Amino acid sequence: MELSELVFKLIFNNFNGIVIVHNYEGEILLLNDAAKKKLFSKAKIKSVNNIKDLLNPENADHFIYYQHQLLVKKTFEGRYHFTNEKLEKLIFQYQIIPIKSDGKDLVILQAFDITSLYNTEKDLAMANTMSDLNLNRLHKTLIDLEKAKALAEQSIKIKENFLANISHEIRTPMNGIIGFSNILEKTFPEVKEKKYLQAIKKSASHLLNIINEILDFSKLESGSFSIEKSGFYFDDVLNNIKSIFSLEAQEKNISFTIENDNFKGIEFWGDSGRLQQILVNLVGNAIKFTDEGFVKIILKIKEENEKRIRVYFEVIDSGIGISKKDHKIIFESFTQLNSGHTKKYGGTGLGLTITKQLLQLQNSELHVDSELNRGSKFYFEMEFDKIDSSEQKVFKESNKNNYKNTKVYHVLIAEDNDINMLLAEKILMDAGFIVFKAENGRKAIELFNSNKIELILMDVSMPIMDGIEATKIIRKSSNVPIIATTAHASKEDQEKYLTFGFNDYISKPYDNNNLTKRIYDLLNTEKPEEVLFDVEYSQKSLFQSLNKLSNGDTKFINGLTSLLKKKIPEILNEMEIALVQKDWEQFKKASHKILPNISLMKLPSLKWIIRIEELKTMPSDWEDIEHNFYRMKAESENVIKKL
Numbered sequence: 001m002e003l004s005e006l007v008f009k010l011i012f013n014n015f016n017g018i019v020i021v022h023n024y025e026g027e028i029l030l031l032n033d034a035a036k037k038k039l040f041s042k043a044k045i046k047s048v049n050n051i052k053d054l055l056n057p058e059n060a061d062h063f064i065y066y067q068h069q070l071l072v073k074k075t076f077e078g079r080y081h082f083t084n085e086k087l088e089k090l091i092f093q094y095q096i097i098p099i100k101s102d103g104k105d106l107v108i109l110q111a112f113d114i115t116s117l118y119n120t121e122k123d124l125a126m127a128n129t130m131s132d133l134n135l136n137r138l139h140k141t142l143i144d145l146e147k148a149k150a151l152a153e154q155s156i157k158i159k160e161n162f163l164a165n166i167s168h169e170i171r172t173p174m175n176g177i178i179g180f181s182n183i184l185e186k187t188f189p190e191v192k193e194k195k196y197l198q199a200i201k202k203s204a205s206h207l208l209n210i211i212n213e214i215l216d217f218s219k220l221e222s223g224s225f226s227i228e229k230s231g232f233y234f235d236d237v238l239n240n241i242k243s244i245f246s247l248e249a250q251e252k253n254i255s256f257t258i259e260n261d262n263f264k265g266i267e268f269w270g271d272s273g274r275l276q277q278i279l280v281n282l283v284g285n286a287i288k289f290t291d292e293g294f295v296k297i298i299l300k301i302k303e304e305n306e307k308r309i310r311v312y313f314e315v316i317d318s319g320i321g322i323s324k325k326d327h328k329i330i331f332e333s334f335t336q337l338n339s340g341h342t343k344k345y346g347g348t349g350l351g352l353t354i355t356k357q358l359l360q361l362q363n364s365e366l367h368v369d370s371e372l373n374r375g376s377k378f379y380f381e382m383e384f385d386k387i388d389s390s391e392q393k394v395f396k397e398s399n400k401n402n403y404k405n406t407k408v409y410h411v412l413i414a415e416d417n418d419i420n421m422l423l424a425e426k427i428l429m430d431a432g433f434i435v436f437k438a439e440n441g442r443k444a445i446e447l448f449n450s451n452k453i454e455l456i457l458m459d460v461s462m463p464i465m466d467g468i469e470a471t472k473i474i475r476k477s478s479n480v481p482i483i484a485t486t487a488h489a490s491k492e493d494q495e496k497y498l499t500f501g502f503n504d505y506i507s508k509p510y511d512n513n514n515l516t517k518r519i520y521d522l523l524n525t526e527k528p529e530e531v532l533f534d535v536e537y538s539q540k541s542l543f544q545s546l547n548k549l550s551n552g553d554t555k556f557i558n559g560l561t562s563l564l565k566k567k568i569p570e571i572l573n574e575m576e577i578a579l580v581q582k583d584w585e586q587f588k589k590a591s592h593k594i595l596p597n598i599s600l601m602k603l604p605s606l607k608w609i610i611r612i613e614e615l616k617t618m619p620s621d622w623e624d625i626e627h628n629f630y631r632m633k634a635e636s637e638n639v640i641k642k643l
Helices: 003-014 033-039 062-072 115-187 194-222 234-251 272-288 339-345 351-361 389-398 418-430 441-450 467-475 493-499 512-523 535-550 554-580 584-601 606-614 623-640
Strands: 018-023 028-031 076-083 089-101 104-113 230-232 255-260 267-270 294-304 308-317 367-370 376-387 410-414 434-438 455-459 482-486 504-507
Touching (some): 089 115, 234 255, 234 272, 234 294, 272 294, 272 376, 410 441, 418 434, 434 441, 441 467, 455 512, 467 482, 482 512, 493 623, 504 623, 535 554, 554 584, 584 606, 584 623
Parallel strands (some): 410 434, 410 455
Antiparallel strands (some): 018 104, 089 104, 367 376
16 A cells, blocks of 8 residues: 555544545445444444435435535535434534546535534523523513612602601690690699699600600611710719609609719710610610519629720619510510500500610610519610810800890791690790791791891791791891791701701700700801891802902902802811711811801801811710701802802
8 A cells, every 4th residue: 555545544534524425426435434433333334325324214305405405506514413323413514525536526525523512502592592581580670679669769758758747746736735734834833733734744755755766766767867976974864864764663663773883074975865765765664564673774884995985784674574485576666575565554666676776876786684574684785985074174165055135035936836836935925035926927927027026936837838938038138047846856857947048946846945045046146247148148248358359350250259169068068977977077177178168258157167166175065066057058058059
């Protein structure tokens, strides 16, 4: 055998693909080893002489098509599905190449097994189809989620509005009940019926507590609840708890005591209001479910250094107790362990739920140890920052208010509820004010325009014309202090009302002393001597100041005006974030930045922002700062909108 023939044979038989040589009638003249292995059994190799013998029985007519392709196309390619003797389904990618040999027309058929590749393509196509389906499903799911989110938000909004309206309807008569109870108690301190008067106050306070629990729960659920830190003394909180529950414990003939480490003279930084609310809920439950024996509050210092302290709180009682299987249930919303408890002891079943969530907001957990008929112990730990008492003294003295009324002021009350009108009139007349009364916003405007009015108590919701519309009209000509009075007790309402032009806001039922304090705060605030505040005046003052600074350079004035329109909202936003976070250092920095702008506009808030600038220490009570900030924000925004 010649070398070239040997090489050809070696390559031909070791070629990985199938090679078959046949004539146009299909007679097989030559095939390689790969073809023999892939297509035939050893027994069948000799019996296969024609391409037709390779075709699956069900595809026998394909040979006619194959011959037609040979005559028409000469060279062509395709795929062929082949089932071997083992019933394995194979897929071949083939190519047909016509040749001439010794004057004869022959065909070379070469093919490769692409079964694995075909299956991979099939799987990939299926995967792509499934991917498309999944993308469509995902898209639909996202749309459904958006709809569900919108419905949930709408549901929350409806619920919040419902609770706000319910609160308004209940708080309005409650304002009268509690207010007149206070007045009667002061007016007739020795009457025999004083115990009935106290019972009315107690019942009203209980109802108010239920309202507050429902509103707190709603806020916690919607995520709009916030922790507000300020300086406080533990002794003040504990004394408040003692005054609230001592009489109730005495009436039930049970012992109520407080054991605590010595916290005297140490001032702490935290949310004393929420701490008191937590203890009120726990002690209230303990006394409610204890018919004999004792209730005790225990406070212990767990860890302490120069700057921080960790305190352990425990409320323990000898009451009816809770079975261990029910320990988790008691923290669920609206839950009491049986209907008999609801009838006998009352309540909403929200106290422990709110308490637990209030502690979680402050990185703490509420725990319980209790057995049925063996009393209960609720306990938790909290951390507080210490405040240097000498620094606090400086702030308190600088922030001290003087409420001596050396002048007779004229106050207009706009209120559509007869009871609330009577109560407010009584409180203000007792404080020495001359009172004018209006039952709606339109009447309030008439009285204001025809009388010397120095302050207005404006109910937000009134018929004919509400307090918001009346305030907007009054603000066009006057900067008279206006306090919004409303039964909508949401914290979020405060900023909203102040942006409408109110100077302050107080919710019903309001405390008599708190009402007069708010009035004195506004009346004793120094006003600019030039004119009463209005947007046009402040705008004019700003341009006068800029004109003086620039020596009449119009381009400079326009540039600086544009800068103010951009920068003032940015600084106000910085101040608001610091206010919400109770970050005194950042609040001071932002107030320092905004002071020159307020000075240029000669806003009424100038005196207040100067006082903030002068303060050297962190405040113990942010309430005054919060009210004045939102007043300044409203004034500033009203001016820059007109620039």
